[in-house]
Every structure is written in structure tokens, then in C-alpha cells.
Amino acid sequence: MHKENYFQAINPSTNQLLGGEFKIANINEIDNAVKKATAAFDIYRKKSTHSIADFLDCVADEILSLGDALLERCHLETALPLARLQGERGRTINQLKLFASVVREGSWIDARIDTAIPDRSPIPKPDIRHMLIPLGPVAVFGASNFPLAFSVAGGDTASVLAAGCTVVVKGHPAHPGTSEMVASAFYKAIEKCDMPEGTFQLVQGNTNAVGEHLVKHSGIKAVGFTGSFGGGKALFDLANARPEPIPVFAEMGSTNPVFILPGALEGKTEDIAAGLAGSITLGVGQFCTNPGLSFVQKSEYTNQFYETLSEKINAISTGSMLTGGIKKMYDQGIQNTLTKEGVEDLAIGKSSTEPNSVAARIFRTTIENFSKSPELAEENFGPSSIFVDTQTKGQILEAANNLEGHITATVFGTDADLMNYKGLFDILEKKVGRIVVNGYPTGVEVCHSMVHGGPYPATTASQSTSVGTNAIKRFARPICYQNYSDILLPAALKNDNPLSIWRLLNGELSKNKN
């Protein structure tokens, strides 16, 4: 029997409760957390870029210091294999270090200087200088599907802290023990690096009320979220209904459409079938970039492709999903798909006897039947995917035109195909944040060029990315200083460029002194 206002984690492989009880934050505790984050913000935002970079590096080191105990607890809470979690920990740590390097280098703040022209006619030109400054305390929601890389110490938290904001993380209730361990790494780093106590805080809870209180709190100035459309949209609406609306950077998933052009399969049936089967089933299909919908342009290799793909899927074992709720939704999605007219049940993979284990499923239909059932275009989170046969280029272009916003789109084709379908790329540009050619959408590279985002309903903020170094800009806003003396200016904008950063000096990028 557990304590009132506490909750426990559930092992999705066994449906058994796991040890450890976690306090469901009440409205007073949330209020206190935001007040601490607000007080800390005034101190943290004034820390030097090097102090903030060192702090992020220190958090990374402290997470590593948690050792295998972190991976083991995480495995129990998520059913994700230890090897995957080890890789995800590496990604989490590298991400923190990448943001540290961005902060240390310093040019991300978009320093701009327009010097005065006192004798300009008819009116003098004043000295004006521009940079980005942090927004304030940010609420970050941990995601279930990446319990390390998109959760407590994930890309949102890393970019929030890198931008100079403080953070209150709402841990995902599916892995509260993992969240608490990762939070402990932050608390140690805060102490070691002499950062204010409220720089990072974790609140937990298995009710929507916790997140709602947090987003409605006047002290919170932005929201980072990765999860379902329902969850993200609810936070977006709450944030816009506040007396002071705030930006919500919600990444809400996607079907990640794939287009297989006529020449793509020649000599590559085996490769593409294997690659897609892997991409569909990776992490039990619980990736934001999981390819859930493919349009296959008819060719002489189509049947061979489906045969090979079916063999691959039949042979793949997938384990437990992250939670019982997710499994239930997945099963329901499969049932819905099967009720649709003209949908062929192409292949079923292997599953284990674990209670929340599911099998991969692929389906096949024609573009005509697909068009009749718009629900077939909706994401079913998990290792299922639907393949739609098209006969003409016009059908491919129309299918692309009918897409909503997605995170990615993928196109397979020969060089000739790609040139012949230039119009497809023109359409996809308007629909997604990332286009992949002859590759797979899963495996999101954390780098300077990454865009993990896209038009609504993939996100609530198509003008941003939640992965890669540009994610930092979500949590900053521009300010300009007019007619400041050098002593009053922040280091980034002082005449002698003490931070040695790139600046737009009277319209020219340079690292020069002014």
C-alpha cells in the first residue's frame, strides 16, 4: 500500500510496481519551485558563458558518475534494452557537452552593432547594439520514449540552461526513478559549480494537474514538450489562455511519410526492405521519427519488395512498450486499421510473452482505399506501418499535397527519379522539417544543421527545432541597447569584443573590435 499523494513506477515487462515512492507535487510545491527558479534566474543569467558551459559539462560528468545503476533503473522502468540505454546516455552527455561548446564559443547570441553617425542629416544615427537574452524560467516536460535524451537532462533542459534560463522539469510518470537519479546529478553539479539552488528543479506527478499548474504559473516564461498531440495541444491552449501568453515548443509526433519512387527498388529491394523494417521496429517503434506511412510507386520490383519486407518483419522480435497505456493505444490503432476497407494485413512480427509486449505490424492498401479512410494517415505510435500502392506520379504528388505537417519525409529513388520528381520535393518542403534522401528518418543527428520540428500538427512552433544546437534559440529573445557607454554594455557587445565572438558590425560579420 503506498502513501497518499505519492506514486510508484511500474515495470512494463511485468506490470509489477517498482520500489521507490515519488511525491506528486501539489500546487504549493509547484509555486515554490517556480519562485525558486525565478530567484535563481536573476543570478544564473548573469553567470559568465564559461561558468555556464562548465556547469553543463559538470552535469554530463555527474550523470556518467551515476554509473550502471542509472541504466538498470531505467531499464526496469521502460523495458528498453540496456545497450540502447547506454547509447542514449552517451547521446545525452554529448548533447550537454555540445551545448556547453556552443555557449563557450558564444556567437549564438547574434551580437549586432550599428555604430553612431552623430553628424548624419536630417537626424543623427545613434549607437545601437543587439543580442539575445534568456527568456526566464522554463517548464520542460520529460518524454516517455527517450527516458534520458528527451527527458530530465534531455535536449530541452540542455538548451534551456545553455540559453541562460532556469528550468523546472516535470518528470514523465513512466520513469520517475530515472528522473530522480538524473535530477541528483544536476543538484550535485549545481553545488560543485556554485550555481543558485533553483537553477534546475524536478517536480513529479502522475496527474495532468501537475503540468497544468506549472504552465499556468505566471513565473514560467516558456514551455518545452515532447509527447503526444493531445498533451502538447492542451499545453499550447493553456499557455495561450494565460493573462500573459507564453511560447510553447511542443513536438507532438508525426507519421514521417516515405516515398519510394519507381527506380528505387532496382538492385536495392533487400537493402531498403531491411532498412525500413529496422526503422519501423527500432525501440519498439516508439520514435517520433518512426516511418508509419509509405507510398510505393509501382515498379517491377514492388511485389518482391513486399515479400522481402514481410519476411524481415516476420523475423523481428519486439519487446514491451513503455507503458500499459501506450500498448493499449497501439492495439486499438491496429484494430482500427484492420476495419478499414481494402487494407491487407501484410506481416506480423514476433513478440514475447511479457504483458506489454507487442508485435510489429505492416499493412498494405491502394491509394484509392487510402483516400477513402483519412484515419489511415494518422500516427499509430509503435512498430506498425502502412504501405500505399500508387500508380502514377500525379498520385504521388497528390498524396504529398494532402499531407499535414510532419517532422520528416523520406524519399527513395535513383538520381533520375529524384530529378523527375523535383515537384515532390517542392511540396514536401512545405510539409516537414527534415527531408531524407535514400536514408531512414530514425536516428536524429545532434548537430548544428538538424531540424527536429516541422509545421503543425507535428509541432506548435514550426520556426524552431528541438534537437541540435539551434534549439537554444527557442529560449532567448532579442534586446537592443541604444546609446550605452562601453562600461554599461554586456561583454558580448563591448567595443573590444572581449568574448572574441562573431558580430554583425555595421552589417558585416566579423570578430573585429569596433
Place this chain on the structure above:
Amino acid sequence: MHKENYFQAINPSTNQLLGGEFKIANINEIDNAVKKATAAFDIYRKKSTHSIADFLDCVADEILSLGDALLERCHLETALPLARLQGERGRTINQLKLFASVVREGSWIDARIDTAIPDRSPIPKPDIRHMLIPLGPVAVFGASNFPLAFSVAGGDTASVLAAGCTVVVKGHPAHPGTSEMVASAFYKAIEKCDMPEGTFQLVQGNTNAVGEHLVKHSGIKAVGFTGSFGGGKALFDLANARPEPIPVFAEMGSTNPVFILPGALEGKTEDIAAGLAGSITLGVGQFCTNPGLSFVQKSEYTNQFYETLSEKINAISTGSMLTGGIKKMYDQGIQNTLTKEGVEDLAIGKSSTEPNSVAARIFRTTIENFSKSPELAEENFGPSSIFVDTQTKGQILEAANNLEGHITATVFGTDADLMNYKGLFDILEKKVGRIVVNGYPTGVEVCHSMVHGGPYPATTASQSTSVGTNAIKRFARPICYQNYSDILLPAALKNDNPLSIWRLLNGELSKNKN
């Protein structure tokens, strides 16, 4: 008697109808305009950067070609003096040319290239390239107070077209003839530069329905607005309630608080009084950056300052406001101020006998009385301003802390004052988009460093500016291309950098070829 579904302009200096009848766009006409803008977008966005730059330059030339007839009509519709309108036309033209230069230079699109590492372990690194692309057709609302520089060919329209978006402008009903003339310049430039017909369109109307239909249309992908809080907030709410929410960049005015620190007035009473009187009354006080609220830290020069300021205000003549409605609101605001406890009616300027002419008004009160009447902190659009006497640094800091979001804040002080009040700057950074030291907030410089924006309720989009070259970024979003062959890449991202733009190549800014 005018035709049904048409409206006429009113001369605010005479309250007489002006010649010319303007169609109130109905829902079908708006639908057609958005459909044309959508069709044009697919062509316009693929134009070369040089074609777009040439087009913007051509629009500027065509506006100039309208000659004095434009200024004369504008003067009749707005009661703004011809000299002011001539200056504003210059600003409008320079703004178009500045955006042309930004597009021609090309680096604004934030090109980023991370090259592949095929042999990276455990998984290969793909080639990923990033740039900004235009959002789609944009709805722009002309503002009443800058009938040229913030209206049909204003900063919003210029930055929308520079970003590669097409635009449907809702003309402000206070100057429909001016709007139509400026629109004709666009139509000529479209023809001369061989741009698609729907690149720019003007719709007119004197009802809210016109703007509402436009913002609700699924083809519109973003909104630019300058005007009242009520108008901007209504569009923001409409846009968020759409099936596909879209960003609204609404600049909704501000009180632009001023802080006069204890040493500021020594030897400068005359200068500052004259400067503030000018800034308060410029354009009949109808500037977004009009200083409506000042905190005056007690010094031995305080009384002399108020005396001098009163003399200046008493001597200044202001003319008609832009519309009868604006005049009525202004008068109401003055009456509200006078009903508040402890508000001294400091000075009244001169007005003409024209029906919508108003006099400048300044008021004085104590911080104690100011705190009792929160309405005193609200903007009263027009040439009125309230001065609040403070006694202590604590009162100044508290007043700053109590501010809502504003476009600007201004601080007057000696070097010693500025250092002594460092805490004031720390607070103001969180409240405004631009901080001016020993200067005046009116006269917004159009340059690379300008931020004309600020936290809500000054705008609905604190992460952007509506003036200056950075305004272009409001109408673009990032996309990335993974594993593209060089031939498939847009020019900005091709290996040999044919546009010679700055790019972030594996994390290093350069103009190098890859």
C-alpha cells in the same frame, strides 16, 4: 450617397468625406486573394535572391514615382504634415532597399552544413544541411499611425516579401486612398519584374470582418500587425483557435517608461525638458514609442525641470489626430487620468480649431498615488504623459519591477547614476525590447541591431522584432536536407557556395566551399 459595400475616407482635419470609394472585401474576395497568394507563393519562393531584391528595389522606385500626389492624398487622409510624410516616404523606400540588400547578400538564411562521416562508429554520420525557407502567404495589417512606413509598403510587407513569402495586406480604413496608390506601385513592379500576379494584394474594408476572414483562412500562414492591444490580441486569439494555429507578430503599443535618475538634470534641465516635450508631442503623440510615463527621482533640479517642461508643452501646437475615434479615446483617457487621486494637471499645449485637433497634456503625481491607481500606467495613445515623483532608489526599482512588457525603456543619468542604478537595467532587460540611455525612444532606427518589440503585452511575439533587418526572420522557418546530392540542393547549400554567403560549416562560420 455612397455605394453599398463601399466606404470613403474621412479628412480628420475637417470631418468631411474625401473623394474615392473603396470596396469592402467580402468573404469570397478574400478567399480569392488568398488562393492567388497561395498559387503565387509556389512561383515567388523559387525566384532567385537577386530577382527578389530587384523587385523590392523596383517597388521602392515605383512608390517614389507616385510623386507628390501620394503625399497629398496621405496628408488629406491622416492630417499628418507633408514634411513628415515626405520623411516617412523616404524611410519606407530606404526600408525596402535595405531588405533588398539583405536578400541580395543572402546570409540571413542561416545556412548550415554538417558533412558526412561515413565511417563513424557506432553509426555513420549523414550529410545534413540547414537553411530558412519562407512560411507561405502572410496577412499584413496596415497601421494608422504610419500610413507609409508601417502600412501597405511598410516594414511588415517588406520583410514578408524579402523572406520569399507572398502577402495579402489589409489596408487601414483611415487611409484607403493612400493604400490604393501604394498598392498600384506594387502592381507595376510585379509586372515590370515578372513576378506572379498574387505576390502582393491589397484588400480593404472598414469592418473587423475583413481582417477576421483573412486571419482565419487556411491559406494564410502568419500574420503581421501593428496597432492597438485590443486589435492585436483579437487576431492572436483567432489565429490560435484555427485548426492550424499560425504565428501572429502583433506589435500592440506601449507606455515606454522613462527613468530620470538623480544626477540627470544637473546642467541638462533645459535639454531634457525640450527633448521630452518633443518626443511626447511628435506626430501628435501617435507613435508606438511615445514616452507616456516617467519616473523622476527627486533632486534639487526637479522643480526647475517641471517648470521648463511645462513651458515647453504650453508652447507646442499639435494638430488633428488620425481619426475621430482616436481623438475620442484620447479625450476619454485624459478625463480618466484627471479623476485619479492626487494627479496634478501640469500643462496643456495649444491645439487648432480643427475638429480632431487635440492639445498635449502632462500630469504629475507621487509614486504613492501612482501605486493606488494602476490605470495610470496604461497607454493613452496621443500627446499625453504622466510624471511620477520618486524619492528613493527602492521606489525606482519597485516601479520598474511592477512594469508590464513595453517596447522601450529610457534612462537619463550621469555616468555615476548609471553605475549606481545597475539593478534598474537588470530589471528593465526583462521588461522591454530596447533600452535607451540619455536619448529619446521615438525615432526608431531601421538597422541591423534594432529591436522593435518586447514582452507581452507590448507584442504577442517577444522573440522577434518588427523593425530592422532581423524582422525578415519572422516569416521563415528552418528546414534540413539529409543525404542530398549536390544537384538536388538549393543554391545556398551547394558545395561550392555559389551565392558566396556565410555558412556554418561543421560548426565554423565561413564563406568557404565545402
